[in-house]
Amino acid sequence: MATYTEVSLPLPVLPEGWSAEKDFKALGSLSAATQRSIEPVGPHFLAHARRARHKRTFSEDDR
Amino acid sequence: MSAEEAVTNGSAPAERTTIGISFGNSNSSIAYTTAEDKAEVIANEDGDRQIPSILSYVDGDEYNGQQAKQQLVRNSKNTVAYFRDFLGQDFKSIDPTHCHASAHPQAHDSTVAFTIQDKEGDSPSTVTVGEIATRQFKRLARSASDFLGKKVDSAVVTIPTNFSDAQKAALIASAADAGLEVLQLIPEPIAAILAYDAKLESKVSDKMVVVADLGGTRSDVAVVASRGGMYTILATAHDYEYAGVHLDKVLQDHFAKEFIKWNTTDPRENPRSLAKLKLEAEATKKALSIGTNANFSVESLAEGIDFASTINRLRYETIARKVFDGFNRLIEGVVKKAGLDVLDIDEVILSGGTSHTPKIASNMASIFPPSTTILAPSTTPTAINPSELQARGAALQASLIQEYEKEDIEQSTHPAVTTVKHLTNAVGVLTISSDEEQGVFTPIIAAETPVPARRIVHINAPKEGGDVLVKVVEGGSHIKVSQIPKPPKEANDDEDDSSEEEESDDEPEEHREKIWKVGKPLAEAAVKGVKKGGKVEVTINVAGDLGVTITVREVGEKGGVRGSLPAP
Numbered sequence A: 001m002a003t004y005t006e007v008s009l010p011l012p013v014l015p016e017g018w019s020a021e022k023d024f025k026a027l028g029s030l031s032a033a034t035q036r037s038i039e040p041v042g043p044h045f046l047a048h049a050r051r052a053r054h055k056r057t058f059s060e061d062d063r
Numbered sequence B: 001m002s003a004e005e006a007v008t009n010g011s012a013p014a015e016r017t018t019i020g021i022s023f024g025n026s027n028s029s030i031a032y033t034t035a036e037d038k039a040e041v042i043a044n045e046d047g048d049r050q051i052p053s054i055l056s057y058v059d060g061d062e063y064n065g066q067q068a069k070q071q072l073v074r075n076s077k078n079t080v081a082y083f084r085d086f087l088g089q090d091f092k093s094i095d096p097t098h099c100h101a102s103a104h105p106q107a108h109d110s111t112v113a114f115t116i117q118d119k120e121g122d123s124p125s126t127v128t129v130g131e132i133a134t135r136q137f138k139r140l141a142r143s144a145s146d147f148l149g150k151k152v153d154s155a156v157v158t159i160p161t162n163f164s165d166a167q168k169a170a171l172i173a174s175a176a177d178a179g180l181e182v183l184q185l186i187p188e189p190i191a192a193i194l195a196y197d198a199k200l201e202s203k204v205s206d207k208m209v210v211v212a213d214l215g216g217t218r219s220d221v222a223v224v225a226s227r228g229g230m231y232t233i234l235a236t237a238h239d240y241e242y243a244g245v246h247l248d249k250v251l252q253d254h255f256a257k258e259f260i261k262w263n264t265t266d267p268r269e270n271p272r273s274l275a276k277l278k279l280e281a282e283a284t285k286k287a288l289s290i291g292t293n294a295n296f297s298v299e300s301l302a303e304g305i306d307f308a309s310t311i312n313r314l315r316y317e318t319i320a321r322k323v324f325d326g327f328n329r330l331i332e333g334v335v336k337k338a339g340l341d342v343l344d345i346d347e348v349i350l351s352g353g354t355s356h357t358p359k360i361a362s363n364m365a366s367i368f369p370p371s372t373t374i375l376a377p378s379t380t381p382t383a384i385n386p387s388e389l390q391a392r393g394a395a396l397q398a399s400l401i402q403e404y405e406k407e408d409i410e411q412s413t414h415p416a417v418t419t420v421k422h423l424t425n426a427v428g429v430l431t432i433s434s435d436e437e438q439g440v441f442t443p444i445i446a447a448e449t450p451v452p453a454r455r456i457v458h459i460n461a462p463k464e465g466g467d468v469l470v471k472v473v474e475g476g477s478h479i480k481v482s483q484i485p486k487p488p489k490e491a492n493d494d495e496d497d498s499s500e501e502e503e504s505d506d507e508p509e510e511h512r513e514k515i516w517k518v519g520k521p522l523a524e525a526a527v528k529g530v531k532k533g534g535k536v537e538v539t540i541n542v543a544g545d546l547g548v549t550i551t552v553r554e555v556g557e558k559g560g561v562r563g564s565l566p567a568p
């Protein structure tokens, strides 16, 4: 099962007149990232390596 | 019997008995993982969990650990100590400082060797550091095998983050000659984090961790981004000037001077007296980690005179201040080197034997803000023994990989798998705080998170429910420094900007806080008709190419709104 974090500050109310196809608006892409090395240690790395090898996603992994 | 038939190229995964080993210049430690997945450190036949990495020879008999350490007084020439860092190095590159009072390292082909009387008879042998390490590994493997009742044949071993490829290869070869297949070498600071994270397995989090490994002859510090149980080293620093032996030296000098007051000789001038002085100084230092007073007492310290004295912790902390300041500088320096501020650090793990010292932990508590957890025995009652962290972490890793084929382990540790993109900025949503009109950045995925990554949060909708906006943005943080206003004196009409920083001569009080700044907008999504008191679940999934998938829905409802952003 996937775990989640609680956030207590509330979300804003949808502004008057806001509309988008299927209620979703893409506005941009992530900024460029840095290449770094993760340490091949620990249970979560092993899960990462397994997903990478079998080309599986997180949700496929959850099942 | 069956052990004789052992496969030549390591043992088959199913039959392995694997332990974790921490192998320092000062001490070694061995650990295993119990059937309940708990890492435990194994005591050797003398009952020690910290086994001095020392070998000593008397009439052809080999002594190890604490017994060998005692031989530094009478038999220093045939006692080999502080050798781990010499592995895989040539004589020109090593620092032999710590071997003054034991067998001296010497050049030997492309490696380092010791000339010792390790057999009966009178011709000494030249033993390479690789062979010495093999003997040490044999002793450790034997102690572990005796304890486990099974022959130990493989290990995960911890190494400093600055070990060269040659040092790694030499260590692996030495272990192999001792009958130990090294399944993996893991960095010492990562082993320490793993030992702690195993305790909280249920709640993995995103945190910035500093691991300060303060040992006997060296101090090593690493800043590690710990993201959902994955570890990325952002910066490291190493220091050989301020470590455990330098604290011993402070006490040595203190008591030597006291001895000189009443007697005529300086006990530091006679090798045997100096060796006694050193051993007792270390014992006194350790006692000061627990008590506020400690004894120092040596029989026949010099000229056949017994010496006894005491010292209290405050006095010790005063005379050792230079060394403590050295630790502080090292740790503050590496945080800067990582491009971070102390306010960015969530956790400081104090590791290594010297980290038992209460003053070091209290210094950390004053360098770092109250929001930083300092994991040390004197500040956190649930802290793990700092001397055991590395061996425990190694044992946990050993239990994770011992059933894997060697090939699979090598494949998983290959740079093709371990080198991945890490987010430059945090990704989060805008929320509303009570006192502001504007949105507040609430991070969901932290900067320096490796991808692929997924994080899920549950966020309150406005009390009344209704239609809500989820605005996903990048966020950056900076440190805001505000001066706590002083009573106004004369007005200053000098408006030169550049002189601003030089004005803090009388150091006004500063208040420093971490402020989030809303960055690039990424997406907007609407969740409509949220119930009164309802919550919204936001899932952000970043793929290996930085493509993003966002899903938002009311908690407890099916479906929801889903959209994606292309890779940059």
Ligand SMILES: Nc1ncnc2c1ncn2[C@@H]1O[C@H](COP(=O)(O)OP(=O)(O)OP(=O)(O)O)[C@@H](O)[C@H]1O
Residues within 6 Å of the ligand: B023, B024, B025, B026, B027, B028, B050, B214, B215, B216, B217, B218, B219, B243, B244, B245, B282, B285, B286, B287, B289, B351, B352, B353, B354, B355, B356, B357, B387
């Ligand atoms: N309770 C204690 N209080 C203070 N210092 C201690 C305590 N226990 C051990 N030490 C010190 O810790 C040092 C050894 O640390 P550790 O076992 O982590 O070393 P190591 O990693 O093998 O050493 P090195 O840095 O030489 O490679 C010694 O200086 C020892 O005196």
Ligand SMILES: [Mg+2]
Residues within 6 Å of the ligand: B024, B025, B213, B215, B216, B352
């Ligand atoms: Mg160490």
